[in-house]
Amino acid sequence: xxxxxxxxxxxxxxxxxxxxxxxxxxxxxxxxxxxxxxxxxxxxxxxxxxxxxxxxxxxxxxxxxxxxxxxxxxxxxxxxxxxxxxxxxxxxxxxxxxxxxxxxxxxxxxxxxxxxxxxxxxxxxxxxxxxxxxxxxxxxxxxxxxxxxxxxxxxxxxxxxxxxxxxxxxxxxxxxxxxxxxxxxxxxxxxxxxxxxxxxxxxxxxxxxxxxxxxxxxxxxxxxxxxxxxxxxxxxxxxxxxxxxxxxxxxxxxxxxxxxxxxxxxxxxxxxxxxxxxx
Numbered sequence: 001x002x003x004x005x006x007x008x009x010x011x012x013x014x015x016x017x018x019x020x021x022x023x024x025x026x027x028x029x030x031x032x033x034x035x036x037x038x039x040x041x042x043x044x045x046x047x048x049x050x051x052x053x054x055x056x057x058x059x060x061x062x063x064x065x066x067x068x069x070x071x072x073x074x075x076x077x078x079x080x081x082x083x084x085x086x087x088x089x090x091x092x093x094x095x096x097x098x099x100x101x102x103x104x105x106x107x108x109x110x111x112x113x114x115x116x117x118x119x120x121x122x123x124x125x126x127x128x129x130x131x132x133x134x135x136x137x138x139x140x141x142x143x144x145x146x147x148x149x150x151x152x153x154x155x156x157x158x159x160x161x162x163x164x165x166x167x168x169x170x171x172x173x174x175x176x177x178x179x180x181x182x183x184x185x186x187x188x189x190x191x192x193x194x195x196x197x198x199x200x201x202x203x204x205x206x207x208x209x210x211x212x213x214x215x216x217x218x219x220x221x222x223x224x225x226x227x228x229x230x231x232x233x234x235x236x237x238x239x240x241x242x243x244x245x246x247x248x249x250x251x252x253x254x255x256x257x258x259x260x261x262x263x264x265x266x267x268x269x270x271x272x273x274x275x276x277x278x279x
Contacts, residue, residue: 060197064212067232068182074237075175080106083266085114085173089166089259096164103263104276105173111277112169116143126151127161128279129169138169139279151279166259174263177230177242184216184224191220204241205264208234219247226255236268 082105088098097119104113109131116125125143128151138161140154141147154160156168167176188195196215201208209231216223226247233240241262246255 058199060199060212060214061195063199064185064197064214067210067212068178068185070237071178071232071239072182075107075178078107078238079269080104080272081174081263081266081268082270082272084117084264085261086264087165087259087261088257089164089261090257091164091166095257099164103173104272105175106272106277107175110170111272111274112172113277113279114169114172122163125163126279127169128277129156130274130277133278141279174238174240177239177261177263180224181228181230181239181242184228185214187220187222187224188216191218191222193218193220202231204231204233205262207240209240210234217247225258233266236266240264240266 083103084100085103086098086100089096099116099122100118102113102115102117105111111130113128114126116122122143124141124147126139126141126147128139129137134153136156137153138156138158139151140158140160141151142160152160156170161169170176185195193216196217198213198215200211200213202211203209204211211229211231214228214230216226216228225244227243227245229241229243229245230239231241232238241260243260244258246258248255
C-alpha cells in the first residue's frame with residue numbers, strides 16, 4: 001500500500017493525496033523547496049484497537065483495607081448464615097479432592113454444623129460444634145459404615161474432625177476466612193512489604209462481587225501465600241471466596257494452589273437455634 005493510499009484510508013483529504021501522487025508520477029523536482037505541508041489532526045487508531053476502561057481505576061492498596069474493615073463491621077452484626085461450602089486444600093504437600101458440604105453457622109456464641117456431600121468417600125460425614133458445650137469438643141459422625149454407630153465426641157484437632165483439611169472446624173466459615181485475609185495483610189504490613197493489589201468487578205455464584213488479587217512477592221517468615229485472591233459480595237459486603245497460591249516455580253505460569261474455599265447460596269440471619277447444632 002502506498003503512502004498516499006494510507007492517507008486516503010485513514011481519512012486524510014483526497015486533494016492532498018492526489019497532489020502527492022501527481023508529483024511522484026511526473027518525477028518533477030521543484031526549483032524552490034515546497035511549502036510545508038500541514039495535515040489536519042486525525043485519530044487514525046482503529047476503534048477495535050483502542051483499550052478503554054468501563055470504570056475508573058481503583059487503588060487496591062487503599063480499597064482492600066476499606067473492604068476488610070467494612071466486612072468486619074458487617075460480620076459483627078451477622079447472627080447466623082447457611083448455605084454450601086466448597087473447598088480444596090493442599091495437605092501434607094498433596095492437593096486433596098474438592099469437598100462440598102452443607103454449612104450452618106451461628107456467630108455468637110460460635111456454633112458450626114457441616115454435612116459433606118462430596119467426594120463420595122466422605123459422603124454423609126457430619127461435624128457439629130458449639131462453643132462451651134461438650135467440653136468445647138466436636139461431635140463427629142463419620143462417613144459410610146464407620147458412621148453407623150452415630151456421633152462420637154473428639155477434640156477439635158482430632159484427625160476424625162479434620163479429614164483432608166488444613167483447618168479445624170472452629171477455624172471454618174466466613175468469619176475464619178475474614179480473619180485469614182486480615183492476618184495475611186497484617187503480616188505484610190509488619191514485614192514492611194509493598195504488595196501489589198489488583199481490583200476488578202466479577203460475578204460469582206451469579207452475584208456481583210469485587211475481586212482483590214494480592215501479590216506478596218517478597219518472601220518472609222510470616223508470609224501466608226505468594227498470591228491471595230478474595231471475592232467480596234457487593235450486596236452482603238462479606239468475603240465469599242478465597243484462593244491462596246504458592247510462588248511459581250521454574251516455567252510455571254502460576255504457583256500451586258494452597259487452598260481455595262467458597263460459600264454459595266448463602267442465607268443470612270435466618271434464625272438458627274441450638275437444635276441445628278446439638279448432635
